[in-house]
Amino acid sequence: MNAAKAFFGSTIGQKVVMAVTGLILFGFVLVHMAGNLQVYAGPTKLDEYGELLRKAPALLWGARLVLLGSALAHVWAMLSLTKVNMDARPTGYRVETYKKSDYASRTMRLTGITLGAFIVFHILHLTTGTVHPQFVEGAVHNNFVFGFQAPLVSGFYIVAMLCLGLHLYHGVWSMTQTLGLAHPKYDLLRHAAATAFAAIIVAGNISFPVAVLAGIVKPAAPVIAQATAPADATSVRE
Amino acid sequence: MSSGNGKTLNLTLEVWRQKGPKDPGKFVTYDAHGISTDMSFLEMLDVVNERLNEKGEEPIAFDHDCREGICGMCGLVINGRPHGPRGATTTCQLHMRSFKDGDTITIEPWRATAFPVLRDLVVDRSAFDRIIASGGFISVSTGNAQDANAIPVPKEAAELAMDAAACIGCGACVAACPNASAMLFVAAKVSHLGLLPQGQPERESRVTKMVAKMDAEGFGSCTNHRECEAACPKEIPVQFIARMNRDYLKASIFAGRREARAGDSA
Numbered sequence: 001m002n003a004a005k006a007f008f009g010s011t012i013g014q015k016v017v018m019a020v021t022g023l024i025l026f027g028f029v030l031v032h033m034a035g036n037l038q039v040y041a042g043p044t045k046l047d048e049y050g051e052l053l054r055k056a057p058a059l060l061w062g063a064r065l066v067l068l069g070s071a072l073a074h075v076w077a078m079l080s081l082t083k084v085n086m087d088a089r090p091t092g093y094r095v096e097t098y099k100k101s102d103y104a105s106r107t108m109r110l111t112g113i114t115l116g117a118f119i120v121f122h123i124l125h126l127t128t129g130t131v132h133p134q135f136v137e138g139a140v141h142n143n144f145v146f147g148f149q150a151p152l153v154s155g156f157y158i159v160a161m162l163c164l165g166l167h168l169y170h171g172v173w174s175m176t177q178t179l180g181l182a183h184p185k186y187d188l189l190r191h192a193a194a195t196a197f198a199a200i201i202v203a204g205n206i207s208f209p210v211a212v213l214a215g216i217v218k219p220a221a222p223v224i225a226q227a228t229a230p231a232d233a234t235s236v237r238e
Numbered sequence: 239m240s241s242g243n244g245k246t247l248n249l250t251l252e253v254w255r256q257k258g259p260k261d262p263g264k265f266v267t268y269d270a271h272g273i274s275t276d277m278s279f280l281e282m283l284d285v286v287n288e289r290l291n292e293k294g295e296e297p298i299a300f301d302h303d304c305r306e307g308i309c310g311m312c313g314l315v316i317n318g319r320p321h322g323p324r325g326a327t328t329t330c331q332l333h334m335r336s337f338k339d340g341d342t343i344t345i346e347p348w349r350a351t352a353f354p355v356l357r358d359l360v361v362d363r364s365a366f367d368r369i370i371a372s373g374g375f376i377s378v379s380t381g382n383a384q385d386a387n388a389i390p391v392p393k394e395a396a397e398l399a400m401d402a403a404a405c406i407g408c409g410a411c412v413a414a415c416p417n418a419s420a421m422l423f424v425a426a427k428v429s430h431l432g433l434l435p436q437g438q439p440e441r442e443s444r445v446t447k448m449v450a451k452m453d454a455e456g457f458g459s460c461t462n463h464r465e466c467e468a469a470c471p472k473e474i475p476v477q478f479i480a481r482m483n484r485d486y487l488k489a490s491i492f493a494g495r496r497e498a499r500a501g502d503s504a
Contacts, residue, residue: 011459088458095318101463180484
């Protein structure tokens with residue numbers, strides 16, 4: 001018990017929490033993006049996918065709890081470490097110059113906070129439909145298309161995804177560093193992999209609102225809207 | 239000093255002046271004219287101090303010792319860069335030819351809670367000593383010295399250990415880090431012992447104790463900006479930080495889990 005207290009109380013322990021929860025969330029956004037690519041496979045595909053995800057409510061809610069827990073732990077580690085870091089350098093320099101840090105690494109808090117706000121909006125928008133004027137339970141494809149037809153909403157999605165790209169570009173590499181997954185032989189690979197993952201996720205996700213606004217992805221025939229959802233699944237995953 | 243190319247510079251210095259640890263401190267502007275490009279940065283400050291002395295003013299306090307880049311005593315933040323604009327260079331090895339005539343140079347002390355300013359540009363780096371004292375050593379029983387070649391060390395491990403051991407403890411990593419983190423310093427010290435056979439018996443306890451001490455001294459955490467690596471006069475790479483993280487994780491998860499047997503005292 002004392003060992004656990006020491007570990008989670010240490011800056012490295014908290015960084016490990018940040019890295020592990022970040023890895024879970026990163027895995028989720030990758031799968032989430034890949035799943036949504038089905039929107040290009042016709043108007044019924046996404047609805048079927050949504051139904052599939054809701055087939056086992058225990059599994060779905062289990063996954064949601066893990067994600068929620070990860071997000072909360074990620075934020076906890078951020079708050080705790082930010083406090084440590086601010087206390088460690090209360091007086092800054094008059095001249096600030098940077099050599100190896102980059103825009104992504106220096107804006108992790110900003111992009112992270114933006115993503116936090118985005119996640120709340122995203123759930124209210126396409127999961128619960130609270131802020132989606134044309135939301136129909138279970139009609140994943142149409143909710144998706146009608147949702148992105150609003151340019152302001154699409155704009156926010158695109159900005160948020162650019163933030164996600166910056167966050168992952170630094171975060172994925174940083175995660176390998178924190179978990180000690182470093183070896184001189186593979187160091188260039190770590191940067192390349194972080195860049196590639198960030199680029200793939202951003203490109204995939206931004207393609208959705210763009211495809212809708214460009215009219216490439218169109219709403220499905222109205223029949224789709226009556227796809228039945230299980231009574232206990234209160235939400236729809238796009 | 240040989241004449242070199244015989245050029246001189248007229249510079250303006252913006253120097254942090256602080257009478258003592260409790261003094262709020264302020265920037266003071268000094269004129270530094272006729273500075274030879276062959277001078278080191280510290281020699282330039284010597285000249286400025288000599289002129290201040292002649293005028294009966296208090297000279298600028300700064301740390302220095304060997305002036306050949308190996309002791310780790312000198313260290314100034316010059317135009318926002320610890321040890322100045324050149325890579326792999328300590329302040330004492332930085333020469334005035336790195337500056338242009340008419341330049342304004344801002345000189346600040348290392349900024350970190352764990353490195354309180356004692357006076358002007360001098361900071362107290364004894365936090366580093368306390369981190370070393372907490373575990374940055376190997377325990378050697380006295381007796382006859384072992385035959386030098388009795389313990390084989392892989393060439394690669396020896397080279398890596400030497401890379402880490404190049405750390406002179408100047409604190410530029412802390413000064414450069416936006417979080418004033420000492421991770422590069424501690425990682426170098428943990429690694430240079432942890433890579434060698436002699437460092438194995440205390441490998442787990444060492445990393446645990448040194449990280450705990452580092453945190454207790456009030457250094458920040460690592461956000462992987464790699465500014466430390468850029469500022470390090472010995473070019474110690476952040477891969478050592480990853481290595482320390484790995485050691486710390488292993489030690490935290492596995493250390494002290496030996497199955498107890500009857501009669502054990504510990």
